[in-house]
């Protein structure tokens with residue numbers, strides 16, 4: 001292929017860079033970050049556990065093989081995996097009424113009523129995806145592990161959430177630095193079924209399409225301090241809405257204690273805050289409300305350098321590009 005053909009085929013140019021235009025293009029957006037893997041990281045609780053590593057491989061293969069439009073394969077979880085879920089589920093049940101935001105609590109109840117959230121078994125991604133679809137139009141895709149920020153954020157533009165399907169090691173049930181399905185299910189799913197939160201998530205995704213590397217870094221930092229580790233005000237109290245807090249009770253208690261710093265959520269400063277993903281966070285950002293976070297985010301995104309605007313068409317599942325200059 002010569003350069004001209006490449007340009008024509010992939011529409012690669014600075015003004016018109018490649019990014020997924022249709023939900024099926026997400027089949028090409030599953031580049032993994034090699035971080036915290038049980039095969040590579042000696043500190044991973046599964047590093048010395050051959051059986052665990054083999055299990056992870058089997059589950060990863062499902063994600064690699066997955067294509068747009070297919071049902072998400074069902075995983076018959078083992079007794080140990082269900083036991084790990086059970087332990088985390090029970091601690092979350094205990095802390096939710098006091099520390100989770102009302103939106104999370106509302107959907108959590110609904111998930112229990114529909115018998116999707118039960119203490120003795122891990123829900124299947126397909127049933128949760130169907131639940132989300134009924135509530136906000138979000139759907140799930142299985143992911144083999146941690147994706148690059150660009151790939152991960154781009155899915156959100158289509159109201160698609162890339163979800164891991166493997167389970168953390170039984171030896172560290174209450175905190176893991178890498179996402180696993182317990183984190184996805186208990187942390188992310190309730191709020192992705194909330195309309196206002198779903199909208200906020202999608203807008204972060206839309207802002208990421210065709211963004212520069214520097215902007216992707218800022219957007220993923222905002223994602224980190226909101227969707228993963230966000231706190232919000234509720235009257236005079238501060239509650240958790242971040243998924244990384246709601247799936248790890250140790251950090252949840254830490255985040256609401258006086259051992260860390262709370263700052264008001266403000267996209268321009270939050271986007272520049274350095275963060276690490278090994279330990280509990282030293283700083284959390286507190287939103288006034290989802291609506292307020294969304295307003296502030298919109299104003300901040302409007303100042304981004306992208307020479308075009310994008311709009312999602314849910315009827316065609318396609319992103320439309322509008323010239324804005």
Ligand code: NLE
Nearest residue numbers: 175176179183244247248
């Ligand atoms: N620390 C979280 C947990 O243990 O559930 C996972 C965070 C993934 C970014």
Ligand code: FE2
Nearest residue numbers: 179228243244
């Ligand atoms: Fe997450």
